[in-house]
Amino acid sequence: MATDAPNSDVQRFTRLWMKNQDALAGYIYLSIRDFHHAEDVLQEVAQSAAGSFERYDADRPFIGWLIGIARQRIADHYRRQGRRLPTLSGEAMEDLANMQIEMAEEIDVRMGALRQCLSTLSERHRHAIELRYGRSLSPQQIAEHAGVKRTAVNALIYRIRKALADCIANRMREEC
Amino acid sequence: MPSERPDKLIAAYLEGELDEGQAVELSAWVTASRENARYLSALVTVERGLVLHCRKQTAGNIIAEVGADEAGVDPVWDMVVDQALSERRKHEVEELANRRLAESQAADSKTNRLMRLRIQDAHASEARRVAVIPKGLLWLAAAAAIGLAVWAGVSMKTATQPRQQTSSGDPSRSPSAVELPTGVAMVRGELDARWVGHGDPNGHLIENQRLTLTDGFAEIVFGSGVSVIVEAPATFVCVGPNGIRLERGKVAAVVPPSGTGFTVSTPAGVVTDYGTEFGVAVEPDGRTTTHVYEGVVSYVPASESPDSAGAHRLLAGDAIQGTTDGSVLTADADPLAFVRSEEFDAIQHGMHSAYSRWQAYSYGLRRDTSVLAFFVPDNTSVVSRQLSNLAPGAPGATLAGPVLAPGRFPGKSALHFSSNQDVCRFTERTETADLTLAAWVWIDDLTATPVMLMGTEFWETPGATHWQIEAAGDGRGWGMSLGSLDQAGGAETKAISSVILSQDDWDRWVHFAVVADAATGQARFYVDGAVRDVQPYRAIVPHVLGNARIGTLRGEDGRSTAPHDRHLDGRIDEMVILSRPMSDGDVRAMYNAGRPAGGRSGDD
Numbered sequence: 028m029a030t031d032a033p034n035s036d037v038q039r040f041t042r043l044w045m046k047n048q049d050a051l052a053g054y055i056y057l058s059i060r061d062f063h064h065a066e067d068v069l070q071e072v073a074q075s076a077a078g079s080f081e082r083y084d085a086d087r088p089f090i091g092w093l094i095g096i097a098r099q100r101i102a103d104h105y106r107r108q109g110r111r112l113p114t115l116s117g118e119a120m121e122d123l124a125n126m127q128i129e130m131a132e133e134i135d136v137r138m139g140a141l142r143q144c145l146s147t148l149s150e151r152h153r154h155a156i157e158l159r160y161g162r163s164l165s166p167q168q169i170a171e172h173a174g175v176k177r178t179a180v181n182a183l184i185y186r187i188r189k190a191l192a193d194c195i196a197n198r199m200r201e202e203c
Numbered sequence: 204m205p206s207e208r209p210d211k212l213i214a215a216y217l218e219g220e221l222d223e224g225q226a227v228e229l230s231a232w233v234t235a236s237r238e239n240a241r242y243l244s245a246l247v248t249v250e251r252g253l254v255l256h257c258r259k260q261t262a263g264n265i266i267a268e269v270g271a272d273e274a275g276v277d278p279v280w281d282m283v284v285d286q287a288l289s290e291r292r293k294h295e296v297e298e299l300a301n302r303r304l305a306e307s308q309a310a311d312s313k314t315n316r317l318m319r320l321r322i323q324d325a326h327a328s329e330a331r332r333v334a335v336i337p338k339g340l341l342w343l344a345a346a347a348a349i350g351l352a353v354w355a356g357v358s359m360k361t362a363t364q365p366r367q368q369t370s371s372g373d374p375s376r377s378p379s380a381v382e383l384p385t386g387v388a389m390v391r392g393e394l395d396a397r398w399v400g401h402g403d404p405n406g407h408l409i410e411n412q413r414l415t416l417t418d419g420f421a422e423i424v425f426g427s428g429v430s431v432i433v434e435a436p437a438t439f440v441c442v443g444p445n446g447i448r449l450e451r452g453k454v455a456a457v458v459p460p461s462g463t464g465f466t467v468s469t470p471a472g473v474v475t476d477y478g479t480e481f482g483v484a485v486e487p488d489g490r491t492t493t494h495v496y497e498g499v500v501s502y503v504p505a506s507e508s509p510d511s512a513g514a515h516r517l518l519a520g521d522a523i524q525g526t527t528d529g530s531v532l533t534a535d536a537d538p539l540a541f542v543r544s545e546e547f548d549a550i551q552h553g554m555h556s557a558y559s560r561w562q563a564y565s566y567g568l569r570r571d572t573s574v575l576a577f578f579v580p581d582n583t584s585v586v587s588r589q590l591s592n593l594a595p596g597a598p599g600a601t602l603a604g605p606v607l608a609p610g611r612f613p614g615k616s617a618l619h620f621s622s623n624q625d626v627c628r629f630t631e632r633t634e635t636a637d638l639t640l641a642a643w644v645w646i647d648d649l650t651a652t653p654v655m656l657m658g659t660e661f662w663e664t665p666g667a668t669h670w671q672i673e674a675a676g677d678g679r680g681w682g683m684s685l686g687s688l689d690q691a692g693g694a695e696t697k698a699i700s701s702v703i704l705s706q707d708d709w710d711r712w713v714h715f716a717v718v719a720d721a722a723t724g725q726a727r728f729y730v731d732g733a734v735r736d737v738q739p740y741r742a743i744v745p746h747v748l749g750n751a752r753i754g755t756l757r758g759e760d761g762r763s764t765a766p767h768d769r770h771l772d773g774r775i776d777e778m779v780i781l782s783r784p785m786s787d788g789d790v791r792a793m794y795n796a797g798r799p800a801g802g803r804s805g806d807d
Contacts, residue, residue, distance in 0.1 A: 037475050037501045037514050041464035044477075048463065057247055060219035062254040069460050070478050070498070077477035077499045078516065115216075116230035119240075123233060126244035134248070141252045160250075161257030166218060185214040191253075192245045 040080045044073065047090045049134050053127035054094055058101045058114055071100045090128055137195055144194035152187050159184055208232075213243060217250060387444045388425040392551055395419035396435070408441045416452065422547055423447075429462035431455070432547045442468070455482040455541035458498075471525040472504040479519070482541035489527040494536035495519055496543070504529045539570050539595060557799055558612040564796030569593050573783040575631050578753070580607060580776070581616040590618075590627065600629035605754065610776045611643055611712040611799040617776035620754040621647075623768045627753040627775075628660070634745040635782035640670045640685075641716035641729075641793060643776035646709045649681065655756040655769040656715065657778060659749050665690050666747030670717055671769070676702035682736070683728045685717045689743040698726035698738035712776065714794045719746065720784035727787075732794025734787055753778055 052069050059065040075096050076083075083092050114120065130137070145153065158164045166180040212229040215221045221229065233240050390396075390406035396419035400412065408414070408423065416435040423431045426444030433439065437452020446466040447454065458465045458476045467474040470489030474481070479498020485491050493502055495517045506529030507513035515523055515531065522536040542550075549562035568574060577593040578584075578600060584591045585607060590600040602618070604625035610617040618627060642656055653673035661667070667688040675682030680702030687696050704713075708730070716729040719740055726740035755770035777797065785793070 037503060040477075041475065044463055048460065052460070053244070053248065053251070056251050057244075060217070062251070066460065073460060073463050073478040074499045077501075078518075115226055115233060119230035119233040122237070122240040123244055123247075126237075126240045127248075130241075130244055130248060137248060138252055141249060141256070145256070156253055157257060160253045181214050181218060185210060185217070188217065188246055188249050188253075189210075191249050192242075195249065196245065 036080055040077060043089045044076070047093055047128075047131075050090055050124075050128040050131035051093045051097060053131065054120075054124045055097055055101065057120065057123050057127065058097075059104060064104060068097070068100050068104050071103075072097045075100065094124055133199070136199060140195040140198040141191060143198060144191050147194060148187065148190070155183060156187060208239075208242070213246065216243075217246065388423050388441045390421050391424045391430070392422040392547070393419060394421075394547070394550055396421045410443060411440055413438065413440050420542055420547060420550075422544070425462065425465070427462040427465065428459045429465045430457045430544060432542055432544060434542055442466075449483060449485050451485050451487055453482065453484045453541055455543045456480065457544050470505065471527050472502055472507075475501045475503070477501075480543070481517075482543070484540065490524060491526075492522060492524045492540075493517065494522045494538075494540050496536060496538065502531075504531060537595070539566070542566075558615065561612070561797045564793070565593070568779065568793075569595065571781065573781045574779065575633055575635075575748075575782050576629060576778065576780040578627075578629075578778045580618045581610065582607065585616075590629075592629065598630060600627050600753070602627055608774050610774070611645075611797075615776070617643075617645065617774040618754065619774045620771040623755050623770040625755055625770060627755075628750065629753070630750050631748040631780065633782055634666065634747050636719075636721035636742065636745045637782060637784045638668070638685075638719040638746050639716065639779070639781040639783065639785040639790075640718075641714065641777075641779045641785075641790065643712055643797060644715055644771070645712050645774040645776070646672075646771070647773040649709065649772070651768070652681065653684065653769055654771050655752070655754065656771070656775075657748075657751060657753050657780070658756055658769075659688075659747075659751050660756075661750075662688055663691060664688065664747065664749055665744045666742075666749075668746045668748055668751075672704065672715075673699065675699055680705060683715060683717055685719060685726050685740065687719075687742040687744070687746055696740060696742045698740040700728040700736035700738060703728060703730055703735035712799055714797065716785070716790050716793070718784045718790070722784070729787075729790045729794075731798075732791040734790075748780070 048069075051072065052065070055068050055072070056062070056065045059068060072093060076093055083089065115123070145156075148156070155169075158169055159166070166184060167177045170177040170180045209229060209232050212221070212225050212232070215225055216229055233243055387410045388408045390401070390408065397417045398421075399415040399417060401408070401414045415438045416433055418435050420435065421433045423433060423441070425431070425441070425447075429445065431447065432455045434453040434455075437454070438450040439452065439454070440448040440450075442448050445462055445464060446468065448468040450470065454467060456465065456467070456476065457480050458478050460478050463476070463478045465476045467476075467483045469483065469485045469491040471485070471491035474483050474491075474493050477499045479500060480496040481498075481500050482494045482496070483491060493500060497519050500517045501514045502517060502523050502525060503514045504525050505527065515533075517523055520536050522534040524532045524534065546563070546566045549559045549566065565577075565579065569577060574594045576597055578590055579593060580590055584593075585602065588602045590602055592599045604622070605618040605620050605627055607616040608619035609615075619625075640657055644656065649672070653671040656670045656672065658669040658671070659667035662669075665688055669684070669686045671684045671686075672681055673684050674680075681704040682700035682702055683704075684697060684699040686698075689695055714729070714731050718727045718729070719742065720727065721742070724739060724741045726738050727734055728736045728738070754775055756768075779793070
């Protein structure tokens with residue numbers, strides 16, 4: 028009975044994908060600020076990569092190959108939306124991509140820390156996070172209904188993100 | 204430390220509001236130092252984490268989930284919340300939030316939708332089972348979705364860590380203290396399931412535990428986020444958080460990005476998925492058939508040596524059958540070969556929702572090999588003026604004129620006809636002596652009869668068929684008729700019912716059906732699932748619908764053999780045509796499954 032997958036390209040691709048998926052997801056999210064669209068593009072990259080794996084040059088980093096495919100898919104995404112690609116420069120994106128690759132190694136620790144850090148937020152801040160991310164309200168929508176300026180909401184959300192990023196960094200330092 | 208942060212630029216970037224000038228400025232800052240790049244990357248990672256975290260929770264649970272420790276107050280947000288949460292504004296914000304969430308869900312990819320549905324359902328099952336694993340699983344799903352694809356190796360650690368941390372404060376403050384998963388997967392839902400080998404009351408499945416599902420269906424969620432519907436009779440083993448060994452039976456899997464690499468091992472080979480939806484069926488002799496519905500799948504016969512390049516790549520719409528001796532046949536995927544997640548959900552929720560009840564029924568109807576046409580107009584079935592036909596392999600209908608209007612369920616649509624220019628045309632060339640025609644119809648007005656519900660375009664070809672509402676009982680009321688042309692330019696066979704409709708049947712959804720039963724030589728007429736009249740009907744030649752129209756007779760070419768306009772003033776929500784005579788029970792079941800909430804109950 029065949030209970031184990033053969034040690035073929037299929038398995039090799041799977042292993043490589045597993046290892047690099049998070050860095051790739053991070054890279055895509057840097058370029059596409061809508062989470063669901065980013066997830067869709069991630070899936071498209073997976074399908075493209077699986078379908079053309081024989082063209083992958085094993086002497087080069089797999090993540091680089093994936094990012095090359097992702098660039099095309101991201102461009103396709105913006106074309107479908109009829110928008111220009113409002114992105115950072117190629118050099119900046121490369122720096123950020125490298126950073127995502129580095130940070131992918133510690134993603135589970137970061138997510139655990141994020142969960143802990145959420146508990147340090149005030150209830151009102153958590154409510155803000157829920158409206159913004161859980162319910163996908165834009166800062167403009169929150170501002171309109173709260174009767175304040177959008178910039179005030181933007182500033183608040185940004186401060187919360189910063190506080191969480193700092194909290195995560197502190198917790199990770201403590202664990203080291 | 205990073206150089207002075209351009210906070211406004213970063214905030215604009217994170218909100219997707221960066222203009223070109225700002226993009227240049229922020230790019231320069233990112234490339235100025237490694238720390239800057241790291242800082243921005245960290246913020247983006249926080250944002251991804253927040254999105255995943257929030258979306259994996261039911262609305263409002265985030266506060267309960269993380270505890271209630273307070274730390275600092277933001278004066279700006281105080282003002283925002285104080286105003287927003289005044290009674291009037293709170294209502295507005297909630298309403299907007301719910302609308303935004305609904306829009307977001309509608310626009311989501313299927314995978315994301317399914318994933319969120321599962322998470323929400325996990326909460327529901329939590330309430331039913333008292334102490335299961337949803338919260339732990341939520342976090343696992345969030346972690347998996349963010350890319351913890353190596354969950355296989357660290358799953359228990361990943362799952363345990365956050366729970367211990369959360370619980371270490373005051374467990375009682377969490378309203379839903381839950382147990383951690385103790386296996387590689389869990390049974391999330393069941394339909395009339397009977398098991399051998401599975402007795403865990405919380406639904407946990409242990410690695411390498413051999414299970415047999417003797418009856419019914421079960422939905423299993425793996426640690427990787429993969430969802431699998433198992434159909435009995437089936438024997439299988441969960442070989443890890445991202446794989447199953449199927450010895451016999453059927454499974455239909457939905458694989459999110461985090462589950463890429465999910466494997467189904469069978470006696471004939473190994474199916475590996477790359478983020479998609481597919482089904483695998485294993486016969487008692489080990490023959491394995493794989494159908495791919497979305498994405499890419501590979502199939503490697505068991506007879507292939509591990510080092511060979513014998514993998515078959517399958518794309519959406521492909522199917523492959525492999526045997527234990529290594530032979531392989533390719534075919535087209537059958538969309539109805541498996542009970543897939545949407546159907547499972549429809550069946551499972553059918554008892555609670557009229558729409559779901561009808562959906563569950565409609566899946567069964569689509570498998571009926573006698574269905575010639577099954578039109579269900581809605582936003583997904585109407586694309587570029589084409590109405591898809593749910594009868595397997597049957598061509599769709601072309602629309603010219605009728606617009607989508609509210610159907611008989613909230614969120615469902617119907618075709619609205621208001622003139623003889625509203626054309627819904629299709630072609631069906633099967634010759635059949637028996638015939639069943641059924642439709643959900645809303646009549647706005649009935650000023651002139653007959654009104655064509657469905658009919659062959661031109662009354663010229665033997666077998667041409669007309670199903671109409673027309674005057675009956677010497678003009679005292681309305682009935683239904685079924686007619687078939689015996690020979691070109693000649694006589695017709697026609698049955699007209701007695702008066703079976705009244706004005707009470709206007710402005711409401713009514714289920715009409717007629718059955719031509721060659722064996723009994725009768726036409727049976729039904730309203731709302733009940734037989735209302737039976738008339739002799741012996742067609743000389745088999746019915747052949749040919750080029751046919753729904754809701755009107757005249758076409759845009761203006762040609763018609765009818766003396767006057769026969770268009771419907773109203774809506775048609777669903778039209779079913781079968782080449783067999785449905786029994787009274789069949790028609791009643793169709794009506795009962797499809798009747799809208801609050802509609803007449805018929806004979807049930």
